[in-house]
Each structure stands twice: as structure tokens, then as C-alpha cells.
Amino acid sequence: MCCGKKNMANGNCSETSSTLICLLNKVYITDNVSNKLHEKSNKISTTSSLCNQPSFCYAKLSTGSGKAYRNSCRRKGTPEYFLLRPELAKAYGYCHAVRIGDNLIISGAVSMADAGNLTAPGDMAQQMKNCYENLKKILDHYGYSINDDVVENVFTTSMEEFINVSSYRNSIYTKQFPTGSWMQVSGLVLPGQLIEIEWEAHNSN
Helix, strand or coil, rough: CCCEEEEECCCEEEECCEEEEEEECCCHHHHHHCCCEEEEECCCCHHHHHHHHCCCCCCCCHHHHHHHHHHHHHHHHHCEEEECCHHHHHHCCCCCEEEEECCEEEEEECCCCCCEEEEECCCCCHHHHHHHHHHHHHHHHHHHHHHHHHEEHHHEECHHHHHHHHHHHHHHCCCCEEEEEEEECCCCCCCCEEEEEEEEECCCC
8 A cells, every 4th residue: 555645646655654554444544653543535545556565454345445446456466464353463463464466375373362362272173163263254354265275284282182183174175175284383372272273375366
């Protein structure tokens, strides 16, 4: 998106300390110094010049001008970031997902509530299901499906426990399995977390 003020006459961007953010189908401009949001417009422009810088989309924009805007950015190959839980992402210092063109890269999903606390402690099967539920939410945001997943990497603190419940993946991947790796690690972010799953997806439609 335009990194600063947009000259409406010629569509050019001038450099300022602000960033445009699309949130709930409205465009806001945030002052990077005070980090305050100010409503810019209740319509999302589809002008291609807005796709010169990364966009930060916190809500699904699937219809009308929002869809046209996102399709324009996709054709331009502009990174489009998504935060499933903005406050937690900021606290931990990461982004849940980024789409560049047709490729979607998703950070590792864990069994975690919106408040940041562990869910299903000690239960590998349920933690794995929670991971997939979170990953699906991100696919839905971008309009992707499970069949678009091409890479799956699994990190677990107990490979034996994971293998014992891994047959659940047959209900997730009904068409084909993605490439990927399974890795046993000594620990994950929160004590009691048993599994983390990261995805990469591709959709050219």
C-alpha cells in the first residue's frame, strides 16, 4: 500500500511516517510515531499505485471494492500480511501469514486461545486439531482451501505421541498430502505445548 500521502491528482506516493491499514472494510491511516489510527475513507481504492508497498489486512475483504483491491495487489505481487490475533502477534513479534502473488506462507500454528493461554494441555490429539482449526481460519481469510496446501512442517515435543494420533491428518487431506517434514524439538513457546504446524499454500485462481 502507499507508504505515505497519496497525491490524488497523479496517483503518486510521497514518503511520510504513516502506513495505510485496511481494517473491517475501511481504510485507516496510522501515524507510526503515535501509532494512532485515523479513518481515511470508508471505501477501499482499487488504484494500482496503492500496491507499491506491503498491505496490512486485519479482516477478510472478499466482496466489492475490497475484493478488487486485493486482486490488484495479488497481481502486483505485493506482500499482503494477516494477523489472526493482532495483540499477540505484536507481543511476540511475528505475523501469522503473508501472501505474495499466488503463494501464501503461514507461521506455525499452536493450540492457543485468543488471550494467549495454552489450550488442551497434555492432549496431543486435541492440540493438533486446534492447530488445524487456526490454519483453516487463515486459509479462509485469503480464500484458499486445504487442497492449496503444498508444504506442511510439524514440530512436536513427542514424535511418538504425534505418530499415534497422526491418522487424523487423513480427514484434513482428502485429496493429496503436501510435502513437508516432521521434527521433534526440545520445547515450544509455552510450557505444555506439544505441537506446532506451519503451512505454505499456492493458489493461482
